[in-house]
Amino acid sequence: MDPQGIASADSDPGRFGMWVENACLAQAWNAGQRVSYWREEPLEIDGVFEGSWGSWAVEVKTSRFQMKDLRGLLEFVRRNPGFRPLVLCRHVDRPTVDRAGVESMTSHEFLMQGAPGSARGDPRA
Numbered sequence: 001m002d003p004q005g006i007a008s009a010d011s012d013p014g015r016f017g018m019w020v021e022n023a024c025l026a027q028a029w030n031a032g033q034r035v036s037y038w039r040e041e042p043l044e045i046d047g048v049f050e051g052s053w054g055s056w057a058v059e060v061k062t063s064r065f066q067m068k069d070l071r072g073l074l075e076f077v078r079r080n081p082g083f084r085p086l087v088l089c090r091h092v093d094r095p096t097v098d099r100a101g102v103e104s105m106t107s108h109e110f111l112m113q114g115a116p117g118s119a120r121g122d123p124r125a
Contacts, residue, residue, distance in 0.1 A: 043072035053115040
């Protein structure tokens with residue numbers, strides 16, 4: 001219903017990123033997870049999920065990023081050790097996440113399966 005049409009990762013990366021982030025948050029919400037976010041300027045993370053999937057701190061990245069872009073995620077889990085960090089990103093960017101020692105999956109995998117270890121996003125899992 002967007003008057004600008006479907007967002008493209010190539011021609012409109014900012015809007016595309018917002019669409020993917022929104023879809024991932026909606027997936028968690030629709031699977032019965034409690035969804036919120038965290039911001040403490042200048043740090044923030046895209047999603048905080050709690051529920052049958054466990055407790056997750058989530059960052060969604062749809063384009064190239066650097067380790068410094070994970071500062072908010074790493075600080076949140078340092079302050080909240082009961083949460084597991086998860087980065088949803090492109091497959092080609094997973095080595096960056098691996099260097100941070102953080103779990104990752106593609107946004108497509110997340111949309112099809114839910115968080116790691118969940119039963120395909122099933123709210124009864």
